[in-house]
Amino acid sequence: MLRLITDFDGPIMDVSERYYQVYQFCLEKIRGKDGLVRQLSKAEFWQMKRSRIPEKQIAIVSGLDEQQAQEFAQLRRQTVHLPAYFPYDGLTPGAVEALEKVQQAGVDLAVLTMRRIVELDYAFNRFDLGRFFPENRCYRLSNDYVKTRDIDDKPLLMGRALAKLPPASDTWMVGDTEADIVAAKTHGIKVIGVLCGIRDRASLEAYNPDAIVPDLSEAVDLVLNQSRQQNQHLPISTGN
Known part of the structure; x- marks a missing residue:
């Protein structure tokens, strides 16, 4: 059985507008009535996020001082996952078509995300995405989970998912x-x-993935093509 495990934000959901709206809110809130700031354009802001510029540095570039930048980063963490901002999320172009292609190919499909249950359910209901991921193929955080760092939390979540999933002959993560x-x-x-998604090529290359492609659609094509090539080279059984 061929399995594809996909992240949610980035490959399927475009969170750039939510993040930018939160940036604008925090900048306005922290600067005060008379504070002069330079609000970044969405393109400038998102490029900084994609190249892993820290929140404090984004705040300083935007005109806040050191103390304000610290407050900005804290307020941003408190705000970015509030339900009021989730309507700003949208589907990543081509994502639904890619998921449909995976389903039609008979690939076992699972989602592995740092979203909490309520956050994932909101997007599933709004965009009718639950049809791709039954309950036993959804791996997300509980609503009361205390996050540390994604780079620490996500391997733990992956371990729990693999312990529950049935064996697969070939598994890919996107x-x-x-x-x-x-x-x-x-x-x-x-x-x-x-x-x-939220990282540029240089940021991804630093961690040596097996491949880097533009989007989920091309990732699906790569996985399906690799699977076909492997199947073509399997020895033919002649029986006893």
Whole structure:
């Protein structure tokens, strides 16, 4: 059985507008009435996020001082996952078509995400994504889970998922961050980085994924093509 495990934010969900809206809110809140700031454009902001510029540095570039930047980073952490901002999320172009292609090919499909249950359910209901991921193929955080760092938490979540999933002859992971790559490599799974999320090529290359492609659609094509090539080279059984 061929299995594809995919991250959610990035490969399937575009969170750039939510993150930018939270950035704007935090900048306005921290600067005060008379504070002069330079609000980054969405393109500038997102490029900084993709190249892993720390929140404090983004705040300083935007005109906040050191103390304000610390407050900005703290407020951002408190705000970015609030339900009020989830309507800003949208589907990554081509993601639904890619998921449909996986289903039609008979691939075992699972989602592995740092979203909590309520956060994932919101997106599933809004975009009708539950049809791709039955309950026993959804691996996410409990609503009361205390996060540390994704790069530490995600390998743990991957371990719990693999312990519950039935065996597969070939398993691939698709994700857009270093946490996805580390989680896959920790458990000996092949991993594809996609460039449609919150990390740029240089950030992904630093963690040596098996491949880097533009989006989930091309990741699916790569996995299906590799599977076909492997099947073509299997020895033909002649029976007894």
